[in-house]
Amino acid sequence: EFLPSFLPRNRNNLEEIDDICRNVISDMNTWGVCVVNNFLGTEKGISVLDEVLNMYSAGMFRDGQLVSNKAAASDLKTIRGDQIAWLDGKEKNCQNIGMLISKVDAIIMRANKMYNNGKMGDYTINGRTKAMVACYPGYGSHYVKHVDNPNQDGRCITAIYYLNRDWDIKQNGGLLRIFPEGWQDQVADIEPLFDRILFFWSDRRNPHEVQPAYKTRYAITLWYFDAEERNEACRRYQRDREINSKPGNP
Numbered sequence: 661e662f663l664p665s666f667l668p669r670n671r672n673n674l675e676e677i678d679d680i681c682r683n684v685i686s687d688m689n690t691w692g693v694c695v696v697n698n699f700l701g702t703e704k705g706i707s708v709l710d711e712v713l714n715m716y717s718a719g720m721f722r723d724g725q726l727v728s729n730k731a732a733a734s735d736l737k738t739i740r741g742d743q744i745a746w747l748d749g750k751e752k753n754c755q756n757i758g759m760l761i762s763k764v765d766a767i768i769m770r771a772n773k774m775y776n777n778g779k780m781g782d783y784t785i786n787g788r789t790k791a792m793v794a795c796y797p798g799y800g801s802h803y804v805k806h807v808d809n810p811n812q813d814g815r816c817i818t819a820i821y822y823l824n825r826d827w828d829i830k831q832n833g834g835l836l837r838i839f840p841e842g843w844q845d846q847v848a849d850i851e852p853l854f855d856r857i858l859f860f861w862s863d864r865r866n867p868h869e870v871q872p873a874y875k876t877r878y879a880i881t882l883w884y885f886d887a888e889e890r891n892e893a894c895r896r897y898q899r900d901r902e903i904n905s906k907p908g909n910p
């Protein structure tokens with residue numbers, strides 16, 4: 661069930677997947693970050709963007725975290741940060757988003773197999789979250805510096821697919837800045853360009869922030885689980901629930 665329902669049939673697609681896998685494996689193991697451009701090709705990329713735009717105009721997004729706009733802190737106006745929608749990609753009118761998800765699954769699963777007989781980094785990937793479709797409304801909304809998985813919740817790889825056509829970083833902002841551990845004071849500045857996909861280790865190795873965006877900014881994020889870390893996180897969660905539900909505990 662986890663593996664994509666349809667793997668690309670013809671050979672050259674598989675070659676393409678193998679080729680992308682080699683890049684992902686080497687970059688992830690060298691830098692902990694990997695960027696692949698032209699991931700789907702323009703036509704398929706646009707079909708995914710159209711589905712996201714339709715979802716947005718259908719009001720399917722919920723407000724994400726509240727961020728205070730430092731510039732406007734005087735009037736304490738808190739502006740919306742990202743607005744998000746969770747999808748498994750099998751919903752109606754989402755088949756192209758589903759195709760994107762299947763392609764990312766194929767790459768991660770294949771990379772998992774190709775590298776070190778079934779381990780990417782030190783991970784055995786056996787599942788993922790739903791896809792989080794995020795929209796930054798673009799009046800200076802940003803995302804504060806954070807780590808996706810600071811406390812071993814099981815997520816090991818973050819995959820972010822960007823949908824923003826004709827994005828001009830100088831005018832539109834919205835730069836993703838990663839501060840990779842071990843890069844000394846070097847940073848990875850990633851422009852949220854159309855049909856670009858980004859992979860990075862989800863843990864403390866990659867604190868990151870989204871700088872204020874001044875044009876609507878869309879991205880689709882998937883988080884992949886490491887089997888062991890995820891099982892342990894679920895056990896810990898279950899234990900905490902039991903402890904907290906015992907009589908005498910408020």
Ligand SMILES: Cc1cc(NC(=O)CCC(=O)O)nc(C)c1Br
Binds near residue numbers: 744794836
């Ligand atoms: C809801 C949520 C969003 C994000 N998004 C980003 O870090 C932005 C990446 C980008 O759009 O370039 N991260 C976490 C840990 C949570 Br939770």
Ligand SMILES: [Fe+3]
Binds near residue numbers: 807808
């Ligand atoms: Fe994040």
